Amino acid sequence: MSQDWDSRIFDFVNVFLLITFTLIIVVPLWNIVISSFATGQTLAKGDFVFLPDELSLDNYRTVLRDDSILRAFMISVAKTVIGVVTHVFFCAMMAYPMSKAYLKGRKVYSAMGITTMFFGGGMIPTYLLIRSLGLLNSFWVYIIPALLSYYDVIILMNFFRSVPDSLEESAMIDGAGYWRIFLQIILPLSKPSLATIALFNGVNQWNDFMTARLYITDRTLYPLQMRLYEIIVQSQTNSAQNIGTAVAQTTTKGVQLATIVITTVPIILIYPMLQKYFISGMMVGAVKE
Template identity: 35%
Template sequence: MKDSRGYRAFRVVNVVVLSLVVVVTMYPFVNILAQSLSSEAAINAGQVNVVPRGFNLQTYEVVMGDRAFWRGYANTVLYTVVGTAISMFLTTCFAYAVSRRHLKGRTFFITFAVFTMFFNGGLIPNYVLVTSLGLNNTIWAIVLPNAVSVFNLLVMKTFFEAMPEELEEAAAVDGLNTYGILLRIVLPLSKAVLATMTLFYAVTHWNAWFQAFLYLDRADMFPVTIYLRNMIAGVTTSTSMQATTESAGQVAANIQSVTMVLTVLPIVMVYPFIQKYFVSGVMLGSVKQ
């Protein structure tokens, strides 16, 4: 059966529109990468678009030689790993519990969780709470306040609800308790949604800067996003960097671009490895079967 003329026209328009969307989406990233590899003169003259002009790696050497940058990087890795582990543990347990239709008070717990999507205590009450608990200048001030994302919770709950109840009933007959069913039956069948939620939480923790800016006073605990924020805001200077006077102008010209590229690189490298889980995890958890 041949495609109709209207359908073929739709496909052409669809390809053109989506290609334009890809170009518009990718341009800022390519432009930042090009600026990070360009010379001071080309950047100041506005000659850099998608191709580097006056290729140089000097600023990369300066930034990667800065101990504060690597200290922030190590802190970010720590916060991301610990925060993602805590978030996944709490979200998985909560989602699995409320996905069981026989759970007493199930509606209350779901309503309570959804309520927090629209209403929260606000900045000042949250700050007072974290401070009164003595969490300032600790990792827990970063990873605990937003440990559970209600959106991720609802996606995972819907995914668990779509699983056949017969599997759990058969496992219960074989002698598995609730924890055994979750660990040995449910989770092995939920790799797609688990990978997707892990990515969501990891990206959130990696990009987070405001909580660190709010609750951390010690520079040795700052994540790399605070380093980047200070670069963009113009607060951090090159005092800790051993740049020569001749190279100071070049470093100042594209130091923000270099820092941004180095900051987002790990997350960009992770995406291809979990791409196959990403779409299926979101679709299966977002559509109730």
């Protein structure tokens, strides 16, 4: 009887905590989404909006009429897609030979990679390096510096070690070279780990605005997150310049909220597609035999 009572208390506390944490997450998110559909008069009150008296698409019309926001959205999509594909490929291309014990100089390469995980040049030396490479005000500043992450290489290395050597030996007997084995055997078998790396890097690429903040002054190369940063700064200074054609029923805050929703939706849509690979990829990549 005592055990049943303890179990009920435990279940009650768990349910209470889960409901509390869910509300802490869901309520602010709901407020942002529903407020983006509110009119300027409703937002001007400054109250918490659970359900506005009148729904309006004026905030979204203002955002979509602004050519700079649409251009920034396309830049964000382009840098995320290209960045994820190149990052995953380069990490896998390095991880595959590093997963082989017979690779000459493997310990040296490993030590060099691990060093980059703990030590960096800092902001100013990195800026000087980017400038010397001619990447300032270039789209490729989003791609080239993010090509490799040794943390992701380690995850892929441990996954590649789980692939039976007999598969590669059979392919070599049939005349396949290392590139063909890597592209046609290793990569197709590594979808869970590759999807995990793609998810991590994709979220980082999509949410990144510091790269544009530090290395880009050409506004035509601004990603959506940098444009959102500008809108937030302008809203704090009560300035509506460079936001787009103003509509009577909109405010700077409304445009800001609509932009936040537009920025978040792509990640929310893509995440469920990769979630089935996420746990298996992390577990296989994290366990070292």
